[in-house]
Amino acid sequence: MESKEKILEVKDLTINFNTYAGTVKAIRDVSFDLNKGETLAIVGESGSGKTVTTRSIMGLNASNADVAKGSIMFHDKDILKMSDKEIEAMRGAEIAEIFQDPMTSLDPTMKIGRQIAEPLMIHKGMKKDKAMSQALEMMKLVGITDAEHRINDYPHQFSGGMRQRIVIAIALINYPEIIIADEPTTALDVTIQAQILRLMKELQDKISTSIIFITHDLGVVAGMADRVAVMYAGKIVEFGTVDEIFYDPKHPYTWGLLNSMPTMDTADDSLPSIPGTPPDLLDPPKGDSFAPRNAYAMKIDTEQEPPFFKVSDTHYAATWLLHPDAPEVTPPAQIIERQKKYKEMQQELAEEAKKPVKEEEEL
Amino acid sequence: MARYLGKRIFYLVLTLFIVTTLTFFLMKLMPGTPLTNQEKLSPSQIHLIYKQYGLDKPVWLQYIEYLINATHGDFGTSFQFSDQPVSYLISSRIGASIQLGVQAMVLGVIVGIVIGAFGAVKRNTWMDSATTIISILGISIPSFVLAVVLQYFIGLKLGWFPIADWGGFSYTVLPTLALAMAPLAESARFVRTEMVDVLSSDYIELARAKGMSKTGVIYHHALRNSLIPLVTIIGPVAVNIMTGSMVIENIFSIPGIGNQFVQSVLTNDYPTIMGLTIVYCFMLTVVLLLTDIVYGIIDPRIRITENRG
Numbered sequence: 001m002e003s004k005e006k007i008l009e010v011k012d013l014t015i016n017f018n019t020y021a022g023t024v025k026a027i028r029d030v031s032f033d034l035n036k037g038e039t040l041a042i043v044g045e046s047g048s049g050k051t052v053t054t055r056s057i058m059g060l061n062a063s064n065a066d067v068a069k070g071s072i073m074f075h076d077k078d079i080l081k082m083s084d085k086e087i088e089a090m091r092g093a094e095i096a097e098i099f100q101d102p103m104t105s106l107d108p109t110m111k112i113g114r115q116i117a118e119p120l121m122i123h124k125g126m127k128k129d130k131a132m133s134q135a136l137e138m139m140k141l142v143g144i145t146d147a148e149h150r151i152n153d154y155p156h157q158f159s160g161g162m163r164q165r166i167v168i169a170i171a172l173i174n175y176p177e178i179i180i181a182d183e184p185t186t187a188l189d190v191t192i193q194a195q196i197l198r199l200m201k202e203l204q205d206k207i208s209t210s211i212i213f214i215t216h217d218l219g220v221v222a223g224m225a226d227r228v229a230v231m232y233a234g235k236i237v238e239f240g241t242v243d244e245i246f247y248d249p250k251h252p253y254t255w256g257l258l259n260s261m262p263t264m265d266t267a268d269d270s271l272p273s274i275p276g277t278p279p280d281l282l283d284p285p286k287g288d289s290f291a292p293r294n295a296y297a298m299k300i301d302t303e304q305e306p307p308f309f310k311v312s313d314t315h316y317a318a319t320w321l322l323h324p325d326a327p328e329v330t331p332p333a334q335i336i337e338r339q340k341k342y343k344e345m346q347q348e349l350a351e352e353a354k355k356p357v358k359e360e361e362e363l
Numbered sequence: 364m365a366r367y368l369g370k371r372i373f374y375l376v377l378t379l380f381i382v383t384t385l386t387f388f389l390m391k392l393m394p395g396t397p398l399t400n401q402e403k404l405s406p407s408q409i410h411l412i413y414k415q416y417g418l419d420k421p422v423w424l425q426y427i428e429y430l431i432n433a434t435h436g437d438f439g440t441s442f443q444f445s446d447q448p449v450s451y452l453i454s455s456r457i458g459a460s461i462q463l464g465v466q467a468m469v470l471g472v473i474v475g476i477v478i479g480a481f482g483a484v485k486r487n488t489w490m491d492s493a494t495t496i497i498s499i500l501g502i503s504i505p506s507f508v509l510a511v512v513l514q515y516f517i518g519l520k521l522g523w524f525p526i527a528d529w530g531g532f533s534y535t536v537l538p539t540l541a542l543a544m545a546p547l548a549e550s551a552r553f554v555r556t557e558m559v560d561v562l563s564s565d566y567i568e569l570a571r572a573k574g575m576s577k578t579g580v581i582y583h584h585a586l587r588n589s590l591i592p593l594v595t596i597i598g599p600v601a602v603n604i605m606t607g608s609m610v611i612e613n614i615f616s617i618p619g620i621g622n623q624f625v626q627s628v629l630t631n632d633y634p635t636i637m638g639l640t641i642v643y644c645f646m647l648t649v650v651l652l653l654t655d656i657v658y659g660i661i662d663p664r665i666r667i668t669e670n671r672g
Contacts, residue, residue: 058572092574099572104565107584109591109663118583119573154663170573 007177007210008034008057013070015052015061023066024281026052027234030070034178039204039211041221041242043257044231047278050214053231054180056080057212058097059087074178093123096171100183102163106155113139113151116169123174138169141206143199161192165199172203179204180212185220197224218261222246227314230254233279233289239308240315247342250309250317252296255335272332288320296321296329371655375648382644383637387429390636391422397442397631416442429637438641439634443627449638453620457642459529460612460619464604466539471546472600476590478547479554483589484581486559494551501548506607510541510614527616538615542607546600553596557589564588594658601650605643 011031017024027049034040042050055061057072059079072079074095079087096119099105107115116138117131126134132151139147142165155163164184171179181200185193197220204211213224221228221242228245230238230253238251249255256274276293279285285292291301300306300320309322320326330336398404398412413419417428432439438449475498482494517537518526524536561567562585570580608621616622620639627635659665 060568060571088574088576090574091572097569097572099565099569101565105569107566107570107588109587109661110584118570118575122574122579156664167569170569 005036006033007036007075009071009073010053010057011071011073013053013056013072014068015056015070016066016068017062018064018066019282022282025234025284026065026281028284030231030234030236032229032236032239034210034212036177037204037208037210038226039213039224041213041215041225041228042231043215043218043221043228045216045278047281048231049234050216050231051182052234054097054182054212054214057178057180058091058095060091060097089123092119092176093174094176095178095180096174096176098164098167098171098179098181098184101187102160102167103187105167106163108155110154111152112155112158112166115155116166116173119170119173135169135173138173139166141203142166142169142172144169160188161195164188164192164196168196168199168203172207172209175207176209178210178212180214182214183216184213186215186217193220200224218246218257230257233284234281235289235318237290237319238315238317240311240317243342243345244312244315247338247345248311248315249331249335249338250311250315250322251290251319252294252321252331253290254317255331256293258338259332259334288318298326371652375645375652378648379641379644383430383433383641384426386640387426387637388422390633391425393628393631395631397633399630433637433641438638441627441632441635443630443632443635449634452623452635453638453642456618456620456623459617460608460621463535463538463542463612463617463619464601464608466535467542467604467607468546468597468600470539471543472550472593472597474543475547475550476554476593479551480558480581480586480589482551482555483558483562486562491555494555498548498552498555501544502552504544506541506545507610507614509544510538510611513537513541514614527614529615529617534615534617538611538617541614542604542611545603545607549596549600549603550593553593554589557592558585561585561589591658591662594654594661597654598647598651601647605647 010033013027013030014025015027017026030049030053032040032042042053044050052061052065056065056067057074057079059082067080070080074090077086079090082090106112113132113135114128116135117126117128120126120131120134121128124131136147136151139151144150144162144165150158155166158166164187168184184200185196188196200211201224203209211224213221215221225242227241228239229236230245230251232253238245238249238254240248245254246258249258253274256272259272260274262271274293279289279292285302287303288294288297288301288306291297294301298320304320306318306320306323308316308318310316311322321329331339397416397418398409401409404412410419417425420428429439436450438453441447441449441452444452478494478497482491485491514526514537517523525534526537528534562581567580567584570584571577575583605621608619609625610621611617612619612622613625620642623635624639624643626632627639
């Protein structure tokens with residue numbers, strides 16, 4: 001597919017927050033990488049550490065965040081070791097971010113043209129006129145109609161969807177290598193969501209940028225991502241290509257997430273959910289932090305944290321169920337259904353691979 | 364906009380009318396008479412004087428006559444200073460009061476903004492605590508206490524500025540300082556709260572994500588957004604300064620309308636009380652109207668809704 005040039009590599013990232021109540025272990029040993037042009041989705045429920053992870057990539061974590069361990073290599077430099085100046089030079093130029101809520105992420109008293117143009121003025125030292133004309137181009141690119149007139153409008157004169165397009169324009173204006181999209185469609189209604197996602201896909205192809213897509217919505221992931229990292233309680237529990245995660249998930253938490261997502265096949269009126277609540281990260285439980293909510297938990301889950309078990313070259317999961325000594329378990333019916341589909345898909349793919357040869361013969 | 368202005372001016376006149384009416388009858392309820400040596404006068408003499416000033420008529424008639432005269436620009440003659448029309452009395456004294464008030468307002472608000480913004484940016488450090496202490500002291504110490512302290516230390520001990528009286532800029536320094544403290548504290552507290560809010564908002568985060576430096580973000584995004592709401596406290600601050608000036612002008616013997624107002628109340632100088640009440644009420648409503656107009660100009664969100672409305 002794409003050239004597998006690694007542009008970002010997060011290794012063993014561990015971040016604690018020092019609060020009055022104690023040390024919150026927000027993320028623990030998070031590792032992943034990002035290739036050029038691909039979309040990596042980080043999925044997990046609220047408080048699982050998705051945002052902390054990406055904020056560290058932007059160098060935007062709160063002042064009480066303490067990086068206990070790890071590195072974030074962007075090309076050949078460790079973002080965690082950069083000076084404030086270096087990070088500022090990188091932010092908005094090489095790595096940009098799209099925020100969750102377009103209703104609050106624009107300055108209410110500044111004309112939107114100026115807000116889009118700002119990154120150009122900051123990073124390229126561009127004069128205002130020139131930056132504004134580029135901002136206008138970018139407004140057209142992200143699909144803001146009548147951009148010539150609207151460039152002098154204020155944020156409150158736009159709808160939520162349009163505002164998110166403006167936020168996207170701000171992120172794209174310097175053609176960054178990486179865009180971090182932190183739940184960019186959560187605050188929008190569903191029809192607008194689809195538009196924004198399509199727009200992001202289109203623009204990604206146009207400027208060949210990589211996207212880290214944070215979401216708790218697996219439905220969004222399926223259409224957007226190349227690879228998926230599932231996070232739970234500050235750790236990545238499963239990592240794989242989008243097909244592997246959706247059709248051949250191994251971690252019980254991923255099962256739970258997929259199960260609680262309504263699909264066209266869901267005949268039942270009831271929607272299963274994962275029982276319980278995420279653990280308190282002030283004092284994470286011993287062993288696997290998902291164990292208390294896990295119907296498939298074994299004794300070892302409460303004693304030792306599971307390491308990553310390799311499923312394929314691209315697919316890893318941290319669950320003891322993958323240990324050679326683990327007993328066979330039957331995943332939920334829906335997951336088995338998915339696994340079946342996956343096998344069929346693989347077969348079709350294998351057959352597909354043979355086809356072109358035939359066609360050539362026919363010609 | 365014209366319609367809006369027309370409506371506001373109508374309300375301004377209505378306010379003036381209500382305040383005038385209330386003050387008139389309340390004033391008549393005050394104990395005492397305008398006569399300074401009543402016990403030495405015979406009843407017929409008193410009656411004669413009352414007749415001369417129209418005080419023998421029923422109160423409602425006096426009220427109506429006052430209103431009619433006032434609408435024609437005649438605010439009567441002072442009891443206290445014979446033959447001095449109230450309008451002259453006020454116009455010859457209002458300059459000093461306005462100068463003092465404006466100086467105190469400008470100084471207080473500007474220093475308050477600086478202190479408040481500083482406290483917000485350096486939040487939870489000792490500098491923040493220092494700014495908080497300044498605003499608490501400023502709000503809780505009455506201006507007349509501060510005035511005396513300033514007179515004693517800066518005026519008397521150090522001798523830098525005149526202790527009292529009026530006659531050039533150096534005379535205005537101490538009273539301005541005393542008057543400015545409350546607006547300073549008020550705006551410092553206000554700006555700090557606003558700025559703390561703004562600094563933790565998403566658009567500031569986005570500005571940081573653009574690669575803007577911390578100072579750049581404060582200058583380009585935070586300051587403007589936290590200063591706009593400051594306009595809303597200008598009205599209350601103006602009230603504060605007006606009431607404060609009545610005491611401060613007395614302490615520093617400044618020949619202004621604040622000083623005059625107190626004197627006229629003490630001597631039951633009815634026409635002057637009424638005249639000054641109208642002047643104060645007018646100044647305040649105009650300040651409020653101006654702040655509303657200014658708010659509309661500097662905040663795009665309000666500007667637009669107004670154009671539609």
